[in-house]
Amino acid sequence: MTDATVDPGAVRAARADALQKGLKRRYAREARFRTYGLLAIAVALGFLVLLLGRIIEQGHTAFYANQITVPVYMDPARIDRDYPQGTNFQLMVAQQRLAAMGVTDDAQGTQANAYRTLLSSELKFRAAQLVREDPSVIGQTVQITAPVSDDADLYLKGKIKRSEPAELRRISDQQMDWLDALKRDGTVTTGFNSLLFTQGDSTEPELAGVLGAVVGSALMLLVTALIAIPLGVGAAVYLEEFARKGRITDLIEVNINNLAAVPSIVYGLLGLALFINVAHLPRSSPLVGGLVLALMALPTIIIATRSSLKAVPPSIREAALAMGASKTQTVFHHVLPLAMPGVMTGTIISMAHALGETAPLLLIGMVSFVPGIPGAITEPAGALPSLVYIWENASELAFHERTAAAILVLLAFMIVMNAAAILLRRRFERRW
Amino acid sequence: MIWFLIPVVAVLALAAYAVGLAVAKRRFAGAKPHSRPQQHGYYALIWVAVPALAIIILAGIFSGPVSQNLVSAGLPEAVQEMEPFRRDAFLNDARLLGEGQRPFQTWDAPFDTLLQSEAARSASIQRTLLWGSIAGALIAAVLGGLLAFAQIGPNMRARNRVETWIGALLFACSVVAILTTVGIVFSLLFDALRFFERVPVTEFLFGTQWSPQTAIRADQVGSTGAFGAVPLFAGTFLIMLIAMAVAAPVGLFSAIYLSEYAGPVTRGVVKPLLEVLAGVPTVVYGFFAALTVGPAFREFFNGFGALLVGGPLDGLGQYLMLVQNQMALVAGAVMGIMLIPFVSSLSDDIINAVPQSLRDGSYAMGATKSETVSRVLLPAALPGIAGALLLAVSRAIGETMIVTMAAGLAANLTFNPLDTVTTVTVQIVTLLTGDQEFDSAKTLAAFGLGLTLFLVTLLLNIVAQRIVQTYREQYD
Numbered sequence: 064m065t066d067a068t069v070d071p072g073a074v075r076a077a078r079a080d081a082l083q084k085g086l087k088r089r090y091a092r093e094a095r096f097r098t099y100g101l102l103a104i105a106v107a108l109g110f111l112v113l114l115l116g117r118i119i120e121q122g123h124t125a126f127y128a129n130q131i132t133v134p135v136y137m138d139p140a141r142i143d144r145d146y147p148q149g150t151n152f153q154l155m156v157a158q159q160r161l162a163a164m165g166v167t168d169d170a171q172g173t174q175a176n177a178y179r180t181l182l183s184s185e186l187k188f189r190a191a192q193l194v195r196e197d198p199s200v201i202g203q204t205v206q207i208t209a210p211v212s213d214d215a216d217l218y219l220k221g222k223i224k225r226s227e228p229a230e231l232r233r234i235s236d237q238q239m240d241w242l243d244a245l246k247r248d249g250t251v252t253t254g255f256n257s258l259l260f261t262q263g264d265s266t267e268p269e270l271a272g273v274l275g276a277v278v279g280s281a282l283m284l285l286v287t288a289l290i291a292i293p294l295g296v297g298a299a300v301y302l303e304e305f306a307r308k309g310r311i312t313d314l315i316e317v318n319i320n321n322l323a324a325v326p327s328i329v330y331g332l333l334g335l336a337l338f339i340n341v342a343h344l345p346r347s348s349p350l351v352g353g354l355v356l357a358l359m360a361l362p363t364i365i366i367a368t369r370s371s372l373k374a375v376p377p378s379i380r381e382a383a384l385a386m387g388a389s390k391t392q393t394v395f396h397h398v399l400p401l402a403m404p405g406v407m408t409g410t411i412i413s414m415a416h417a418l419g420e421t422a423p424l425l426l427i428g429m430v431s432f433v434p435g436i437p438g439a440i441t442e443p444a445g446a447l448p449s450l451v452y453i454w455e456n457a458s459e460l461a462f463h464e465r466t467a468a469a470i471l472v473l474l475a476f477m478i479v480m481n482a483a484a485i486l487l488r489r490r491f492e493r494r495w
Numbered sequence: 496m497i498w499f500l501i502p503v504v505a506v507l508a509l510a511a512y513a514v515g516l517a518v519a520k521r522r523f524a525g526a527k528p529h530s531r532p533q534q535h536g537y538y539a540l541i542w543v544a545v546p547a548l549a550i551i552i553l554a555g556i557f558s559g560p561v562s563q564n565l566v567s568a569g570l571p572e573a574v575q576e577m578e579p580f581r582r583d584a585f586l587n588d589a590r591l592l593g594e595g596q597r598p599f600q601t602w603d604a605p606f607d608t609l610l611q612s613e614a615a616r617s618a619s620i621q622r623t624l625l626w627g628s629i630a631g632a633l634i635a636a637v638l639g640g641l642l643a644f645a646q647i648g649p650n651m652r653a654r655n656r657v658e659t660w661i662g663a664l665l666f667a668c669s670v671v672a673i674l675t676t677v678g679i680v681f682s683l684l685f686d687a688l689r690f691f692e693r694v695p696v697t698e699f700l701f702g703t704q705w706s707p708q709t710a711i712r713a714d715q716v717g718s719t720g721a722f723g724a725v726p727l728f729a730g731t732f733l734i735m736l737i738a739m740a741v742a743a744p745v746g747l748f749s750a751i752y753l754s755e756y757a758g759p760v761t762r763g764v765v766k767p768l769l770e771v772l773a774g775v776p777t778v779v780y781g782f783f784a785a786l787t788v789g790p791a792f793r794e795f796f797n798g799f800g801a802l803l804v805g806g807p808l809d810g811l812g813q814y815l816m817l818v819q820n821q822m823a824l825v826a827g828a829v830m831g832i833m834l835i836p837f838v839s840s841l842s843d844d845i846i847n848a849v850p851q852s853l854r855d856g857s858y859a860m861g862a863t864k865s866e867t868v869s870r871v872l873l874p875a876a877l878p879g880i881a882g883a884l885l886l887a888v889s890r891a892i893g894e895t896m897i898v899t900m901a902a903g904l905a906a907n908l909t910f911n912p913l914d915t916v917t918t919v920t921v922q923i924v925t926l927l928t929g930d931q932e933f934d935s936a937k938t939l940a941a942f943g944l945g946l947t948l949f950l951v952t953l954l955l956n957i958v959a960q961r962i963v964q965t966y967r968e969q970y971d
Contacts, residue, residue: 089866093865100749104748107769107835107836108769114779121786297667298665314673315670315673321953322676324956325679326895329893335682336685343559365672391658419778422920426927455900467782473779
């Protein structure tokens with residue numbers, strides 16, 4: 064024992080000292096580590112806030128719009144009774160307004176043209192509509208309300224500012240003065256932008272709405288739900304309750320897991336090759352879109368259904384079998400109804416996911432410009448996410464706020480669907 | 496069209512159920528039946544619906560090609576001698592006219608009168624086929640029903656037969672999953688092979704020039720079109736690396752915090768919020784990247800460059816001042832944000848699956864929480880986390896919308912994150928949207944890219960799932 068000469072107390076003290084120092088270091092590291100974790104969560108949630116905040120900030124202005132209410136003298140000299148839409152009502156109104164202000168225009172009508180660009184073509188449609196309905200208005204003065212043009216709207220919302228260099232903005236100082244005056248005397252009023260919710264897509268931002276895309280998305284989801292839910296639930300019931308373990312079931316299982324992770328654009332290629340080029344189904348139709356999304360949603364629905372079937376305890380099955388029920392009766396009378404809340408939750412979540420899916424729609428032609436509102440699943444239609452893509456690509460500045468607004472509409476639908484799923488889970492969830 | 500018969504058959508099938516039920520009840524009087532009357536009803540329903548539906552589906556699929564063959568077989572000689580594409584146009588117009596729609600083009604004599612007669616013939620052929628299939632379907636329904644009704648009796652094992660049908664139906668449902676895979680493979684393979692007939696596989700996989708514009712006129716500049724996909728692979732890889740550099744640490748650390756540090760309240764708040772982040776459609780991330788992150792990054796780098804100009808790093812400053820919105824960094828960073836919840840929830844599951852006894856053992860030896868995490872939990876969970884990260888990589892490679900909206904189209908072979916790069920998915924979208932000619936190498940190239948993408952992600956998924964699964968089973 065060579066250590067016998069060393070005082071054991073001193074060794075213990077030195078050790079304790081080293082331990083104390085080490086402990087401090089270790090605690091500091093612990094605190095650092097914990098901070099990293101907190102920081103990571105803060106970063107993730109910060110991104111969420113930033114993302115939603117930016118979209119609300121950009122999009123909220125699209126929900127209101129400026130509209131102009133003007134008295135229009137229906138000039139008999141300029142309106143063709145049989146072809147009212149041939150009249151340039153915007154120019155007519157502009158000239159009347161300028162005359163009322165006592166402005167004398169030059170020979171080219173520069174001022175009238177400048178004034179005319181503040182008015183949207185909706186004014187023309189509404190005026191022509193009035194004449195068509197009742198030709199006797201010609202020669203009288205009528206009040207017409209119509210949205211202002213997109214640039215005028217942006218100026219009134221403060222998105223185009225006077226401080227910007229004049230040659231870079233799309234609206235001149237004089238037009239700004241006119242708009243300010245109109246705003247002051249109450250001719251231009253700000254109100255809810257109902258056109259956004261009642262119109263299909265349009266090349267003119269002030270007239271473009273999301274209704275066509277909402278209907279298109281709804282038709283598409285209908286097709287998806289009608290195909291994916293019965294197939295998915297059927298497949299899950301087979302795999303979970305009926306299938307004997309074997310090569311084929313293993314193959315199907317591996318398949319489903321892999322299908323769930325195939326990139327969505329590959330499903331788009333499948334849809335293009337199979338449904339459009341081989342089966343000749345109509346391009347850009349909700350039918351094809353719904354079929355593609357159904358194939359995409361299928362694995363998710365199968366996986367969700369299987370896990371909720373698994374959660375039903377075997378005692379239920381055994382009790383039913385003991386009472387003389389057949390396998391099929393056991394499953395369809397007892398197991399499946401008990402698993403239904405879970406199935407519904409999984410299904411709704413996968414439908415919400417399908418609603419936001421965009422990439423496959425690009426390949427099957429659902430990004431083409433579709434003005435009206437689709438009436439059938441075989442007609443060309445848009446969808447909400449592809450509308451976002453189209454509008455984001457548009458060059459007009461006024462489409463930017465509308466893109467954000469369309470995103471808000473899309474998110475609203477997804478929130479409603481997810482909330483329904485959560486409610487269902489809360490309401491019917493059962494612990495065995 | 497024939498599809499309107501489906502509701503009719505549905506009504507007939509329901510009627511068959513009711514009749515079968517009634518017949519069964521009457522015939523069972525006094526006897527002890529093997530199956531309940533409802534099961535006999537279902538039996539009748541199946542025998543009415545299945546044969547009729549089979550005929551309807553077959554007719555729906557094959558009536559088009561059959562009528563086309565019949566029409567083109569009996570064409571007058573003048574039409575037979577037309578060039579193939581004009582003959583097809585003529586046939587198409589005849590069909591349209593026969594269906595009461597307007598033909599696409601006007602035809603000169605003698606084809607205008609021929610068109611009328613061919614339209615009438617095409618219409619009559621279609622009518623015959625339609626009425627034939629309607630009659631076939633209805634006769635099948637009636638025969639099936641009569642057959643089923645005749646069999647109803649106390650000794651018929653209706654329940655077993657119905658259940659066999661149900662089992663077969665459920666099996667058919669799950670076979671759809673396999674059919675989807677087969678469909679994907681074949682639709683990609685078929686067109687990809689046609690692409691590789693024109694462009695050798697080696698040139699596609701190892702060529703460094705990508706300019707898919709093939710010329711419309713022969714003398715156009717750059718008329719040949721180059722299909723070397725290396726720049727696309729490099730761009731995809733670069734964006735994936737940037738995305739993982741964001742998603743892996745943030746996702747992993749938030750998973751560790753949530754599973755080891757956070758109390759139930761924090762978990763209850765943070766997890767749903769992360770799920771919201773996961774539920775945001777990718778097109779929204781794309782919008783965010785293109786209109787918020789892109790301009791912000793560009794301004795930052797341009798401003799930073801302006802500071803450097805004139806100093807010792809003048810060259811770098813000049814370069815930074817010219818950085819564009821569509822740099823790889825923007826798409827990669829936003830994709831990283833998108834992947835955070837994916838990485839976090841997968842890692843959370845895996846860390847939670849590590850048995851409590853390992854933690855308790857570590858704490859009992861005096862380890863702090865961070866030491867337990869980094870020296871016990873992470874090594875134990877490492878394969879699982881690696882699998883999770885691989886799944887995230889596969890998502891990053893296949894992600895389309897963010898890169899389509901925020902990354903560029905220029906196929907630069909570079910690893911500079913401030914440069915514009917393009918990815919495989921961007922090129923697929925670009926090649927297949929807008930004007931496209933069938934059968935051109937340009938259109939087919941998209942399928943070649945799609946096949947590559949499918950194979951790579953499939954490989955990643957299989958490896959990742961294998962790893963995750965083996966790891967999970969260790970503790971079960």
